[in-house]
Amino acid sequence: MKLNMNVQKLFRRPLFGIFLLFGIIAVSTSWVCIATVDSQLSEEYESNSRGIAQTIADASVDIILNRDLSALQSLIDQFLEIQGISYIYIVNEDGEFLAHTFVPGIPGEILASDPANTDTVERVLAGADSFVEVGSPILAGVAGSVHIGMDKSVITLKIQQAVGRQMYLISSIFLVGIIAAIMLMNLAARPVEHLLAYAVQLARAEREGEPAPGALLERDDEAGQLARLLLYFSRVADPEKAGALAQPEAS
Amino acid sequence: MRVLTRRKFLRTGILGGLAAPWLGRGAAFAQNETVGSAAGFHEGISDDEILLGTSAAFSGPSRGLGIELYRGAQAFFNRVNEQGGVGGRRIALRLYDDGYQPVPSVQNTMELLLQDQVFALFGYVGTPTVTRVLPILKKFQEENVYMFFPFTGAQPQREPPYGEFAFNLRASYREETAGLVENFLRIGRRRIAVFYQADAYGRSGWAGVREALGARGEQIVGEATYTRGAAYGRSMGEQVEILRNVSPDAVICIGAYGACAAFLRDAIDFGLEVPIANLSFVGSENLLQLITDSVDDSERYTRYLVNSQVVPSYEDESIPVVREYAELMDRYQPEVPEPLRQPDYVPFDRSFVSLEGFVNAKMLVEILNRMGDSPGRARLEQAVFTVRDYDLGIGEMVSFSEQRRQGMQRLYYTVVDKGRFVPLDDWQARFG
Incomplete structure (x- = not known):
């Protein structure tokens, strides 16, 4: 069966309405998705990073007080393997960098910042991406602090992936919905088409004095009723037929 | 069995x-x-x-x-x-x-x-x-x-x-770096910068330099790092630029031969003509070979090179x-x-x-x-x-004992002369 995808003029506006509705749904759900994923991922990353910073801070105490700083570097290098963590640095109570993972050097923005501040801060480093940095004090800050920078592009990528998946789903539903809507509308429009064709045939028959077509008159649905009504009106409009119609009533 | x-x-x-x-x-x-x-x-x-x-x-x-x-x-x-x-x-x-x-x-x-x-x-x-x-x-x-x-x-x-x-x-890196620092300070080169591998090895050497300088009332004037595994083909221009900005009197490198040779090459190319020291781990012959194989005037590059060693010259x-x-x-x-x-x-x-x-x-x-x-x-x-x-x-x-788990302490310093490493006897004459 050939699928007729031509949309009847009658239904173009409703179809446009459906498009609009889907668009609003897609945009609003994506926006909610972005906001939710962004907020939840950011919170999760921040929470995890803060936990890691705390772990490093706890493990650093013994190393800073008793051991060589290469052990401290070895410790932070292992945590750098965790996805999303871009840099780690440890400063002592005087703000001196004891260990860090920066290449080719410590960025000026970080050198200029307050090393004792362990609050969450957003950083944009020259020549690099944006980062969210969390900190944790070592021995309540008297031995320094640990700072961990998370690459925001990882969060952005996750958001893009989540939104992409949602958009893919909505688009698929939208496509299926539109095809279904067109098919249903065409199905609904078929009696109207038949009625229109009947009206044209009726007019032609009236003009050429042929007998009126009778195919649609036998239907018992709205199309049949309208066809009979059209036939009635065509006869009412014709005085001869109107008389013929009126005679049986007079007799 | x-x-x-x-x-x-x-x-x-x-x-x-x-x-x-x-x-x-x-x-x-x-x-x-x-x-x-x-x-x-x-x-x-x-x-x-x-x-x-x-x-x-x-x-x-x-x-x-x-x-x-x-x-x-x-x-x-x-x-x-x-x-x-x-x-x-x-x-x-x-x-x-x-x-x-x-x-x-x-x-x-x-x-x-x-x-x-x-x-x-x-x-x-x-x-x-x-x-x-x-x-x-x-x-x-x-x-x-x-x-x-x-x-x-x-x-x-x-x-x-x-x-x-x-x-x-x-000998330990702490001893090697202390020896280098001591010799540089003795000939009046007080502004010492460090170029190091961004890992435990680099940090160990960095800590040695910091400690040695701290004991003499000095501190590291600048530092630059590279990622472990960097080959000679990599540019170290950024690192050279960072260190050149602090105008060091000498640079101590804590790295492997590929990266350290690249740093030496770029340092000389960018005009950072100060003594550049390496630790024994660098692999001196490998470093020298990379330089001599890749530049025309290798003496111009190796003139500033000084490597500490933990064994004597193999030519002696x-x-x-x-x-x-x-x-x-x-x-x-x-x-x-x-x-x-x-x-x-x-x-x-x-x-x-x-x-x-x-x-x-x-x-x-x-x-x-x-x-x-x-x-x-x-x-x-x-x-x-x-x-x-x-x-x-x-x-x-x-000697070894429960308290002494390192057998030797002696250090040797070498420079390049006519394409090979020779003992450095007079720091003042060479780098003063």
């Missing part, structure tokens, strides 16, 4: 279970080669063989270090084996390649201890690798597993909590161990076994690294000899402690 007690069986099983993921992954990239093999092992010893385990860089940008260290050691082991071995037991090496990367070195070590059941670990290369292996030694402390003479001067294997599981022969045959080394290297011309051999790597006839490997092997054989007729891991530590004022023929007496 190998004896496996119930306790050992359980422990091996549990550790094996814990290590299974490591072993599974390690097999993907660990190449290995046993030089000799024998059945009936117990703790890495059979009636006719002592099996040692090595994980080192035999591939990648730092492969020259693992290859040369092995060649020097193998030259001495070949002679020992030719003469009947230690107490009638040949010395065999089980080799794994870790490419100077920590995770493979851990996997290889688990393989060496659980699968290969080696007698001891020997000839490891690098700080980031060794520092990650040390906790394994602590885990196996009841098995009396020790690491001998790793090619690193870092502190973690020299101090608690892991120092008791390793024996070092060479007035030193008995150097004569012995030269003779055995010529006689055996050892090569890395086939599965690990790098076709495009041309080994050096002589090098500081292979001389160090040779000296390490000589010291280890002496220790093994001191275990007597019934060697075993349990007797190994005590055998090491019997070494007191032992003459290795290097011009420095070697």
Whole structure:
């Protein structure tokens, strides 16, 4: 069966309405998705990073007080393997960098910042991406602090992936919905088409004095009723037929 | 015959279970080669063989270090084996390649201890690798597993909590950096910057420079880093720029030959013409070869180069161990076994690294000899402690004790003259 995808003029506006509705749904759900994923991922990353910073801070105490700083570097290098963590640095109570993972050097923005501040801060480093940095004090800050920078592009990528998946789903539903809507509308429009064709045939028959077509008159649905009504009106409009119609009533 | 007690069986099983993921992954990239093999092992010893385990860089940008260290050691082991071995037991090496990367070195070590059941670990290369292996030694402390003479001067294997599981022969990075700092300050070069590998090795050297400068009321004036594994082809322009901005009087590099040669090249190209010092780990001959092979006027580049060494010049045959080394290297011309051999790597006839490997092997054989007729891991530590004022023929007496787990302290400084490394006698004349 050939699928007729031509949309009847009658239904173009409703179809446009459906498009609009889907668009609003897609945009609003994506926006909610972005906001939710962004907020939840950011919170999760921040929470995890803060936990890691705390772990490093706890493990650093013994190393800073008793051991060589290469052990401290070895410790932070292992945590750098965790996805999303871009840099780690440890400063002592005087703000001196004891260990860090920066290449080719410590960025000026970080050198200029307050090393004792362990609050969450957003950083944009020259020549690099944006980062969210969390900190944790070592021995309540008297031995320094640990700072961990998370690459925001990882969060952005996750958001893009989540939104992409949602958009893919909505688009698929939208496509299926539109095809279904067109098919249903065409199905609904078929009696109207038949009625229109009947009206044209009726007019032609009236003009050429042929007998009126009778195919649609036998239907018992709205199309049949309208066809009979059209036939009635065509006869009412014709005085001869109107008389013929009126005679049986007079007799 | 190998004896496996119930306790050992359980422990091996549990550790094996814990290590299974490591072993599974390690097999993907660990190449290995046993030089000799024998059945009936117990703790890495059979009636006719002592099996040692090595994980080192035999591939990648730092492969020259693992290859040369092995060649020097193998030259001495070949002679020992030719003469009947230690107490009638040949010395065999089980080799794994870790490419100077920590995770493979851990996997290889688990393989060496659980699968290969080696007698001891020997000839490891690098700080980031060794520092990650040390906790394994602590885990196996009841098995009396020790690491001998790793090619690193870092502190973690020299101090608690892991120092008791390793024996070092060479001077430490702390001593090397202190020596360099002292000499630079003595000739009036007070503004010292550091170029280092961004890992435990680099940090160890950085900490040594910081400590040495701090003790003299100075501090590091600037620092730049590079990522481990950087090859000579990489530009170090950014690092040079960072250091040039602080106008240093000298730069101390803590890195491997590829990156340090690239830094030297770019420093001279960008006009940072100050003394550039390297530690013994750098692999001096490999560094020099990279420079001389790639620039026209190599003297212009090497004029500022000064390298500290933990063994004397391999050209000074007035030193008995150097004569012995030269003779055995010529006689055996050892090569890395086939599965690990790098076709495009041309080994050096002589090098500081292979001389160090040779000296390490000589010291280890002496220790093994001191275990007597019934060697075993349990007797190994005590055998090491019997070494007191032992003459290795290097011009420095070697001693070990419970408190002293590093055999030698002497440092040597070298500069390049006519395309080869020669002793630096007068810092003032050269860099003053």
